[in-house]
Amino acid sequence: MTRTAIVTGAARGIGAATARRLAADGHAVAVVDLDESQAGATAAAIEAGGGRAVAIGADVSDADAVAAAVARAADELGAPTILVNNAGILRDNLLFKMAEADWDQVIAVHLRGAFLMSRAVQAHQVDAGWGRIVNLSSTSALGNRGQANYAAAKAGLQGLTKTLAIELGRYGVTANAVAPGFIETDMTRATAERMGVPFEAFLAGAAKEIPVGRVGQPDDIAAAVSFFCSEGAGFVSGQVLYVAGGPRG
Structure with a gap:
């Protein structure tokens, strides 16, 4: 069945690969990124391959921008029932050198962004009685020198994922996390x-x-996200899958 998916941070890298993979799976894809023109390249590639896509510029840490982006995706592609929270930034530094802004910005994009997007999209998922949320965590959630902010955000996403799985499961919505390695x-x-x-x-x-x-390559992560978004993964929820070329977690 064709669904509408939203992928954040989808202008390049893991997000772009995931958007292309979900399109190949037969879904319409809203390609969301801070810069709409850069997101346009991913959307154009999907459309060139025969898929349906729209590029949407939005700051995922801004509640109004998120509401507008989700509404636009619904208007142009249909109610979104797949959400991939991939948007993220790095502001690495050792703790004693880390500025408050470096902490706040990383937490805002990763954690606040995933919260705002999930809250907005779950309304469509609950209405449909079906949904998939996939959050991008990281092996850095286990701790990584110079990444106190990033590690905290990525670990926080795992807790958010497990809670969403508990709250939304009764509505046919699963929530899982993919934690890439290098x-x-x-x-x-x-x-x-x-x-x-x-x-x-x-x-x-x-x-x-x-x-x-x-x-790893971005397509390695996209393949794992694709599984979690599939019809066949309906009994898998609240899980964290480390895609890192070896055991982690």
């Missing part, structure tokens, strides 16, 4: 640049620490 994206490239390490060397070093012997 994925080759613009975000990890920026981390390498900040560390002063060539990106290829950064990738090679990371791959040596991963049991399967390679770093």
Whole structure:
């Protein structure tokens, strides 16, 4: 069955790969990102492949922007019953160097954003008696030096996920989280640049620490999200799946 999905942070990386995968699964996709023009590239790629998509610019930490984005997705594509909360930012620093703004911004985008989007979309899901929410956590939820803000946000998303599963299950809505390990994206490239390490060397070093012997790709994460969004995953809820090339969690 064709559903309408909303994917946040979908202009590039994991979000773009997830939007494309859900479109390939037969869903209409609202591609949400802070910059609507950048989201447009993902939406255009979906439409070029024969899918239905719309690009929507929105700050997921802004309640009014979220309400407007969800309303627009419903108007242009149909009531959204699949939500992937992927939007995120990095403001890495050691605790003693971390500014309050660095903490607040990361928590706002990851946690407040997922809360606002989930609250807005659940109304459509409850009306439909069916829904899927997938939150993007991270192996950093287990703790990571220089990421007190990011780790706290990603761990918080796991608690949010489990609570949504409990509250919304009776309405036919599941909530799960995917926790990526090291994925080759613009975000990890920026981390390498900040560390002063060539990106290829950064990738090679990371791959040596991963049991399967390679770093992850955005499509690896999209495949896991696709499963959680499928009809067949209706009895799987409140789970955290580490997609990291080896055991975590």
